[in-house]
Amino acid sequence: MNAQGQGISRRGWILFAVMAIVWGITYLFIKEAVHSYSPPAVVSGRTLLGALVLLPFAIRSGALKAAWKYWPWVLAFGLIEMAGPFLLLSHAEKTLPSGLTGLLVATVPLFAALIALLRGDRSVLSPLRLGGLLLGFAGVIVVVAGPGLFPQGAASFLGIGEILLTALLYAIAPFIIAYKLADVPSIGTITLALLGIGLGYLPAALLTQHDVPTVRSTVSLLLLGIVCTAVAFIAFFALIREVGPVRAPLFTYVNPVVAIVLGTLLLGEPVTAGLLIGFPLILIGCWFAATGGRMRPRAPLPDAAEPIVR
Template sequence: MTGTPLAPAPARFSTRGWLLFAVMAIVWGMPYLFIKEAVDSYSPAAVVAGRTLIGAVILLPLAVHRRALRPALRLWPWVLAFGTIEMAGPFLLLGHAEQTLPSGLTGLLVATVPLFAAVIAVTRGDRGMLRPVRAGGLIVGFIGVGIIVAGPGLAVGGTTSLLAVGEVLLVAVCYAIAPFIVATKLKDVPSLGTITLSLFAVGLFYLPIGLLTQHEVPTARSTISLVALGVVCTALAFMAFFALIAEVGPARAPLFTYVNPVVAIILGTIILNEELSIGLLIGFPLVILGCWLAATGGLVARRARPGPPPLGDAEAS
């Protein structure tokens, strides 16, 4: 992406930023399990249509009450661009990929989002992510994620489809681009309007495709997972996601994706009785440390700069 350099992000995470970060780490750590369950008896297109329409119906009364739809309609091309990059493409790709990929490996691949976001931020003039401590944090976090999911049954190989791996990596690229659209093109549009309009557009587009590709009677387990995707992982999650972008900036907002695989593995252990691996116990602290370093630059760096606030990230070399 090219264009006007982004305004510098806050020098440190606020308490609100950390709370939103924690919410996103949890609610977008759950979809991998729910998608895996949903595509067991729903087609990928039906899952996309279901979760987006459920989310849109939940948010519509609030959007109307707050008069948030009209501003979004004025910039409908960018709203649709956001919906395509953040929802329409990724949701379908994830559903198709998880028909062959384990949910833990999917989470690991999606955890590459901060790396792509950092590259995009640098190309737009934000040099903050190039600082040694933050760049090191990205690496440490990714190593931690790798340790967590590198257990039996999660490694690429055997019957695992390389196409599915490519699909999830493409999802990571899309997830890295979308926050920049929000921060640059939709910054003056109420987030509720953008989310609601995007969800309806994507849901209505996929509805006929979902109906045509649905060839079996859905199970109760898949249906419950689909509803959870729509309510928790779509409607509520996007509200928190937009708040996080506004609080910490589009380059650091995707850092929560490093924690998502941890949540996915824990849910698999609790719900599916999967073995709690040594990798999780070793990798989890690395993930937390990496996220903290990448988000804040490190406590030592802040203490070394008493007095007036430091230069913004975009001005740093």
């Protein structure tokens, strides 16, 4: 891992580009998949596909056996990082545009700052970080209250709540990695968690899948499982090792831009006044809430773990 005070290596920038694209297109593929797959089917499909891709490598390296020794914490990580968020995202995108979904997920650093405060990190109360926290939440209010975002009334409002809950879960999950699974090979943790969540959702997927899947939805689900789950998680853990958990969030603020651009160009999703005003407020607020405006943040204390956003 690079020292926190050093510049970003070429490998770090490459990983940043990969994550910006791969997790930026996730919301597009989810939007397409839920056209003919039920939300539980999408969750089970993408996690089982991801697990099948990684399983041979995890077994061959012995990482799966190492992860099994910590299976309660791996399961806890899977529930908070995958089971809850993946279902919430899939259900929410039945009513919400993919671009708006990507934007609201970018509020993870705001929740991360609140969690850090609850854990005793008083640096969150610095003027710049506190101001960023307030500015980011103001941006969320602008986006949510903007015109044209509720084409399905209460269902759209529920979807926004589901995405914000997803952001909260994404802010919590990395603490499990930092404190309970730091010494477990990442591919073992990822594979075991994906496999457990995929099998857990399989009965619900079979019971709720009533429509005949379309080719377009099936291709989206395949790409979602292989590229946006298996490949993405490997790159995600590599990014954390390369730049550290403090700077990792700064590399994933680009995801909403990718999601909004793709949603507008490929799906014809509207760009509302609320998005145009609230989008920069959220991004600026997230930046200051997570970093205090520092390009090179101080090294974290031994007992502090900065959550990661995607």
